[in-house]
Amino acid sequence: MTEIRRRAALASALALPAMHARAQAYPWRPERPVTLVVPWAAGGSTDQMARIAAAELEDALGQRFVVVNQPGASGSIGTRNVLQAARDGYTWAAGAAVDVGCYKVLGLLDTALSDWNLFFTVANVNTISVNPRAGFADFGALLAALQSRRDIAVGTAGQSSAGRNIMEAVRAAAPGVNYRHATYDGGNPAVLAAVAGEVPVVAQLLVEMAEMIRGRRLIPLAVQSDNPVMLQGFGEIPSIKRWLPNIPAPLNYFGLWFPRDVPAAVTQTATMVWEQKMATSTRLREYAEARAAVLSPLHGQAAYDQAWVMVRQTAWLYHDAGTARVVPDTVGIQRL
Numbered sequence: 001m002t003e004i005r006r007r008a009a010l011a012s013a014l015a016l017p018a019m020h021a022r023a024q025a026y027p028w029r030p031e032r033p034v035t036l037v038v039p040w041a042a043g044g045s046t047d048q049m050a051r052i053a054a055a056e057l058e059d060a061l062g063q064r065f066v067v068v069n070q071p072g073a074s075g076s077i078g079t080r081n082v083l084q085a086a087r088d089g090y091t092w093a094a095g096a097a098v099d100v101g102c103y104k105v106l107g108l109l110d111t112a113l114s115d116w117n118l119f120f121t122v123a124n125v126n127t128i129s130v131n132p133r134a135g136f137a138d139f140g141a142l143l144a145a146l147q148s149r150r151d152i153a154v155g156t157a158g159q160s161s162a163g164r165n166i167m168e169a170v171r172a173a174a175p176g177v178n179y180r181h182a183t184y185d186g187g188n189p190a191v192l193a194a195v196a197g198e199v200p201v202v203a204q205l206l207v208e209m210a211e212m213i214r215g216r217r218l219i220p221l222a223v224q225s226d227n228p229v230m231l232q233g234f235g236e237i238p239s240i241k242r243w244l245p246n247i248p249a250p251l252n253y254f255g256l257w258f259p260r261d262v263p264a265a266v267t268q269t270a271t272m273v274w275e276q277k278m279a280t281s282t283r284l285r286e287y288a289e290a291r292a293a294v295l296s297p298l299h300g301q302a303a304y305d306q307a308w309v310m311v312r313q314t315a316w317l318y319h320d321a322g323t324a325r326v327v328p329d330t331v332g333i334q335r336l
Contacts, residue, residue: 026061026272028089028265033064035091036256039078040157041071041186045205049121049254050094052283060273065092071185074158075099076108083111083259089266092258096124097303099160100257101311105318105333106160107325112332113311117267118303119274120255121284123294126166126224127206127237129213134200139222140243142201147176154179155190155199159323162252163190163203166224168317170240173247194218205252206231207291224249231292248336250310253296253303274299312336 054065070078085091103109156163184190187208194202222240315328
């Protein structure tokens with residue numbers, strides 16, 4: 001992350017005037033507004049990221065990128081709408097790559113990660129937080145309760161969400177864990193439900209909880225990361241590995257994508273924008289720093305390779321938990 005920021009700062013200082021001059025050289029210039037489908041409710045991590053990315057794309061291409069929220073079925077409804085749209089480059093999707101990679105395993109949508117041209121912006125950290133009145137002093141206390149009770153409600157954004165992923169990883173790493181899964185139409189509704197006391201626990205992304213944590217309306221117990229995470233305006237949040245040293249902690253990549261069979265000029269243009277603008281984006285850098293995310297302007301094969309790690313881990317988590325509709329290795333997803 002430090003190296004990415006160092007390069008971004010250098011490029012911002014030296015190359016921005018030249019970048020503006022090259023803007024007219026993009027092989028594709030959209031002639032009408034581009035639709036960017038966010039398959040989750042407004043205010044969540046995908047929505048936040050997509051609106052920043054849309055602003056950068058508008059600056060680069062001189063055309064509006066209109067963000068449209070289409071929540072439902074763990075993000076698969078909006079993603080399906082992008083798949084069914086005309087393959088002309090005017091309809092893009094946003095989200096977490098692990099969702100797209102696991103929809104087929106869950107029986108939600110017949111698509112795979114390799115069907116898409118991937119353009120990432122940030123990598124997010126999965127987090128478990130509680131309402132201050134829930135009575136859990138740390139993750140160890142919550143873990144003990146999850147192992148001794150079956151009625152603790154945990155709010156998430158749905159079946160294939162980041163919150164479900166971390167809770168199934170906890171279940172796999174700690175024998176006897178049970179929880180009542182309370183699903184919402186996005187990360188922001190799940191977070192607000194925990195703040196209101198509708199559920200005592202929320203498992204989602206740190207970027208979605210950051211403001212409520214800073215305002216002491218949620219208490220973060222653990223992040224799914226190899227090391228503790230420092231959140232601006234709050235302090236250090238411990239790694240879940242303090243209690244579960246063997247739990248996996250892959251990065252959760254978020255970004256934009258469109259089907260592979262759009263015109264080549266669209267893919268070439270998006271690649272140029274990512275290399276010339278997204279990699280040096282002050283908006284994205286400030287967003288990531290404020291929410292303890294990692295600026296990750298990856299695209300192409302590099303993006304696929306990084307996301308594939310979490311897809312493989314998560315697909316088999318679903319299988320082992322009994323929630324998969326399709327055995328992962330029958331659709332080319334081998335166990336790690």
